[in-house]
Amino acid sequence: ETGVTQTPRHLVMGMTNKKSLKCEQHLGHNAMYWYKQSAKKPLELMFVYSLEERVENNSVPSRFSPECPNSSHLFLHLHTLQPEDSALYLCASSQGAGGPYGYTFGSGTRLTVV
Amino acid sequence: EDKVVQSPLSLVVHEGDTVTLNCSYEVTNFRSLLWYKQEKKAPTFLFMLTSSGIEKKSGRLSSILDNKELFSILNITATQTGDSAVYLCAAFLASGNTGKLIFGQGTTLQVKP
Numbered sequence: 001e002t003g004v005t006q007t008p009r010h011l012v013m014g015m016t017n018k019k020s021l022k023c024e025q026h027l028g029h030n031a032m033y034w035y036k037q038s039a040k041k042p043l044e045l046m047f048v049y050s051l052e053e054r055v056e057n058n059s060v061p062s063r064f065s066p067e068c069p070n071s072s073h074l075f076l077h078l079h080t081l082q083p084e085d086s087a088l089y090l091c092a093s094s095q096g097a098g099g100p101y102g103y104t105f106g107s108g109t110r111l112t113v114v
Numbered sequence: 115e116d117k118v119v120q121s122p123l124s125l126v127v128h129e130g131d132t133v134t135l136n137c138s139y140e141v142t143n144f145r146s147l148l149w150y151k152q153e154k155k156a157p158t159f160l161f162m163l164t165s166s167g168i169e170k171k172s173g174r175l176s177s178i179l180d181n182k183e184l185f186s187i188l189n190i191t192a193t194q195t196g197d198s199a200v201y202l203c204a205a206f207l208a209s210g211n212t213g214k215l216i217f218g219q220g221t222t223l224q225v226k227p
Binding site: 033 | 118146148150154155156158159162165170204209210213214215216217218219220221
């Protein structure tokens, strides 16, 4: 247990479904992130939230919609996804500029779009 | 464009061997270089390097940063099967009040008995 909890662990959804991924951190961090990890590709930064405000959106398609209601929770709302969106979605948190130990990652949600 | 490149992409060794993993970076607003080990899902932190030429060690693992030539290496001595994993290198960049990690593709290490 890393202190960053992601649910669900696995998700299979159709292209017309709407679902949400949840991330919760118990570390008192003030920044949270969504990363996408596809096979054979580097982890790609999707969104950055600092003090509950979105500070970065790395050209992510609008079918991905993040929400950060407070500093402990981060959601990724999904709708009308494509098969190429199938990937491992990792949430991470940090305190300010990352502290001495960088980010703490959750275990991820393995998403399959059918 | 910020870029982190790791080599080799994959490596197969036998227990007891020593391996060296490479990471080069071309980024703006560089602050530090981090190494992670990813066995199943969550990457787990290994090292954070900010000062050039100072080696960090943890057991059989060690790492060093050269921020003039813009690269880092991760060494693993006396490898064990439990070292089999994907090793991720990431450059931490300053960005507003937080920062962001830019990852390389990872090196997949397989240690055979």
